[in-house]
Amino acid sequence: MAKLQSPRGTSDLLPQDMAGHRHVINTAKTISLSFGFEEMATPIFEFTEVFARPLGETSDVVSKETYSFTDRGGEALTLRPEGTAGVVRALISAGLTQTLPQKFFYAGPMFRYERPQKGRMRQFHQIGVELLGVPGAVGDAEVITMGHMILSRLGVADKCILNINTLGDTESRLAYRQALVEYLSAFRGQLSEDSQRRLDLNPLRILDSKDEGDIALLVDAPRLDHYLNADSKAHFDAVRRYLDAAEIPAIINPRLVRGLDYYGHTTFEFITDALGAQGTVMAGGRYDGLAAMLGGGDVSGVGWAAGIERLAMLADVPPQQAVNVMMIGMSDDHMARLFTLAVSLRQQGLRVETGYAPHLGKQMKRADRIEAQQVVILGDDEAARGVAILRSMVDGAQTEVALVDLVAHLLAQHKEQ
RNA sequence: GCGGGUGUAGCUCAGUAGGUUAGAGCGCCAGAUUGUGGCUCUGGAGGCCGCCGGUUCAAAUCCGGUCACUCGCCCCA
Numbered sequence: 001m002a003k004l005q006s007p008r009g010t011s012d013l014l015p016q017d018m019a020g021h022r023h024v025i026n027t028a029k030t031i032s033l034s035f036g037f038e039e040m041a042t043p044i045f046e047f048t049e050v051f052a053r054p055l056g057e058t059s060d061v062v063s064k065e066t067y068s069f070t071d072r073g074g075e076a077l078t079l080r081p082e083g084t085a086g087v088v089r090a091l092i093s094a095g096l097t098q099t100l101p102q103k104f105f106y107a108g109p110m111f112r113y114e115r116p117q118k119g120r121m122r123q124f125h126q127i128g129v130e131l132l133g134v135p136g137a138v139g140d141a142e143v144i145t146m147g148h149m150i151l152s153r154l155g156v157a158d159k160c161i162l163n164i165n166t167l168g169d170t171e172s173r174l175a176y177r178q179a180l181v182e183y184l185s186a187f188r189g190q191l192s193e194d195s196q197r198r199l200d201l202n203p204l205r206i207l208d209s210k211d212e213g214d215i216a217l218l219v220d221a222p223r224l225d226h227y228l229n230a231d232s233k234a235h236f237d238a239v240r241r242y243l244d245a246a247e248i249p250a251i252i253n254p255r256l257v258r259g260l261d262y263y264g265h266t267t268f269e270f271i272t273d274a275l276g277a278q279g280t281v282m283a284g285g286r287y288d289g290l291a292a293m294l295g296g297g298d299v300s301g302v303g304w305a306a307g308i309e310r311l312a313m314l315a316d317v318p319p320q321q322a323v324n325v326m327m328i329g330m331s332d333d334h335m336a337r338l339f340t341l342a343v344s345l346r347q348q349g350l351r352v353e354t355g356y357a358p359h360l361g362k363q364m365k366r367a368d369r370i371e372a373q374q375v376v377i378l379g380d381d382e383a384a385r386g387v388a389i390l391r392s393m394v395d396g397a398q399t400e401v402a403l404v405d406l407v408a409h410l411l412a413q414h415k416e417q
Numbered sequence: 418g419c420g421g422g423u424g425u426a427g428c429u430c431a432g433u434a435g436g437u438u439a440g441a442g443c444g445c446c447a448g449a450u451u452g453u454g455g456c457u458c459u460g461g462a463g464g465c466c467g468c469c470g471g472u473u474c475a476a477a478u479c480c481g482g483u484c485a486c487u488c489g490c491c492c493c494a
Contacts, residue, residue, distance in 0.1 A: 008485070064418080065492075082494085114492070115418080126494060194491070210490080269494095280494060307494030330452065360452045368454040379452060393454070 009114070009122025019320055020312035021125065025107045028127045028150045028306075032105035035146045037129050040104045042086035044111075048076040050089050054262055054293040065112040079111035083128045083305055084287065085294070091132055092296035100133025100299065107308070119278035119310045128284075128305035132291075135300040137235050140266040140286060141242030143302050147282050148248050150306075151270060155316035160281055163253040164239070164268040167204070168224065168232035170289070173264060176227035177203055187217050204257045224254060232265065239266050262289035266302065275310060282306035321351045325410060326372040328355035328363045330379035337403070338378055338388075344407045350414055367393055374413075376406065 006012060013021055029039055048068055067079040080086055083106055096102050107127045114120060129146060131139050144162070151157040167173050181203050188196060192211035199206065206214060207224075228236070243250055250268075258267050267285035275281075284304025291299035327342050329335025335355065342352040353372060355363040360377065367375045377389040387400040390409070401409050 005485075110494080112493080116486080117488075120493075124494070128494095277489065278494075283494065305494060310494060328453090358452095361450080361454080364452095364454040366454085372454095375453085377453075381452085389453090391453075396454085398453085 007122075009116040011121060015320075017312070020315060020317045021308055023317050024154060024308050024311045024315060025127060027153050028107070029105055031150045031153060032129055032146060035103070035142065037103040037105040037131075037146070040087070040090070040106055041108060042080070042083070042090050042106070044109060045077045045079050046086055046089060048078040050085050050294065051078050051081060054085055054260070054290050065114055067111045067113060081110055081112045083108070083110065083126055084130060084290065084301075084303060087128075087130045087303075088132070088291050088296065088299075088301065089294055091299070092291065092294060097133075097291070097296055097299050101139075102130075102132045104130045104132075106130075117276075117278060119275050119307065119313065121309065125308040126305045127308060127311075128303060130301060130303035132299055132301045134302070135288065137238035137242060137266075139300075139302050140235075140239045141246070143284065143304060144239075144243065144266075144268055145246045145248060147270065147284070147304050147306070148246075151282065151311075154311060154314070156272070156281065156311060156314040157270075159274050159314055160270040160272045162243075162248060162250040162268060162270050163256050164243075164250050164266065165253050165256040166225075166228065166232060166236040166239075166266055167257065167264050167285075168228045169235075169264055172228045172232045173204075176222065176224050179222040179227065180204070180206075183221050184217070190217060207255045207257050235265055258285055260287075262287045262293055264288055268304070270306075272314065274314060278307075278310060281310055281314065323353050323367075323370050323372040324350040324374065324414060326353040326355060326363070326367045326370070326375045328360065328367070328375055328377045330358050330360065330377070332358075334358075334378040334380075334383055337383070338376060341376075341403075341407050345410060348411055348414075350410065374410070376410075378403075 011017075032039070048066075051066065066081050069077055071077055087104055087106060091097060091102060105127070106129075107125065109123050109125050111123055113122060116122060127150075129143060131143050134142075144164075148157060148162065151160060168176065181199065184191065184195075184199055184203065184206065188199065190213060191199065191206070192209065192214050195206045195209050195211065195214050198209075207218065209215065209218075240250070256267055256269060263285050265286040265288070268283070269280050270282040271279045272281050273279060282304055283306075284302070286300070286302040288298075288300040290301055291297060325342075325345060327335070327338040329338045335358070339354070342354065345352050353367070353370060355366075357363065360379075364375065372393050374393060375391050377391065382388050382400070385400075386404070387402050388406055389398055390401050390406075391398040
């Protein structure tokens, strides 16, 4: 067994993995751009405050899952555990709060010190979008629609179900929170250990407890939708009308909540049952309170993030460009001749492999392994006559083509395909 | 952080009433075929049996610890 391995919870993206990874990013980027969301990037580490302030002490992510360190200058820094805080920080840093709305797409690594599982790594990668400065339901709907289109294009939409819910505005949420705490406090002793802790820190999260006892207690608990004020109801109704118009099927899941204070109104997740316990493929919501927590004033926001590894596991990944031609020269002189021709072909978009040693049998074997469509062979006999052998690896058919015509000949064949 | 499962060749895995030089298939390399791949045949390389310690005359095998992977909880993408 290899003694030398990457740190726990990290993995290498070898070409096969990278192909899926890149495909997810490219697809998401293309579709995001069609909605007017342009790509940006933020640093992979920020001042610890950027995450600590909005995510708060009640969040496990910040309290025990971050990679935090002090740099040589004494600054408290943290590797980003998620993307939204950094994007909003960047928005504020650049003064873009003056020119709203702003629409961003991003992709990159995130870091959380967690126990690794399938689809859950310590360094993992996300794509995400953020729409800043649009408080209306059309913003929620646009972001969800964009997410759905990306999942469709990747071939994973029909493996997922869109769950949506509303947390209401601050007024509605606080009223409900109070009612829920009052109700559950009477049963405190019967709640699971985790939920007893949540009752003080983060009562809404009890709603999505998986503990059977908790679930039974929640049957008669107050319902969030009964505490929504008129504005909150209108917002959620409008979001649902938009989704209907876009013909995106969704189920209302009253237990879908977010623990963080800056989340309000719409929350949603695309969930699959194909990845075991890590079923959430894309998750997001409205976070109108976040910018204010970072000192950026009242800027509404809505967005989502999705795990690239999880998406890549579910997606249909198209094959890489095939090897169109492999050049085999029987000596350095002959190879040099083909070298020049190869450059011309590559400039025209063909994928051309180089034969690295003048041993025909070996090179043919390699051509077979890399699934080259054709090989060009140039040896003494051919060079003397100004031709090269062109062999199809598919059917073994072999012809001779004048060296001066070779590039044009291969390009013409390539275009026919 | 908590609980379960699994670590033997590059890959997938056999191999325990503890007992000589630890196996198979695939892959890799070479030859048959010295300038022509796939198919076939022949041969070859490649293992501190995850690591450390213990029990024993003797450990891949039993015991303890540890590391890694994996499934679930927590949390989350």
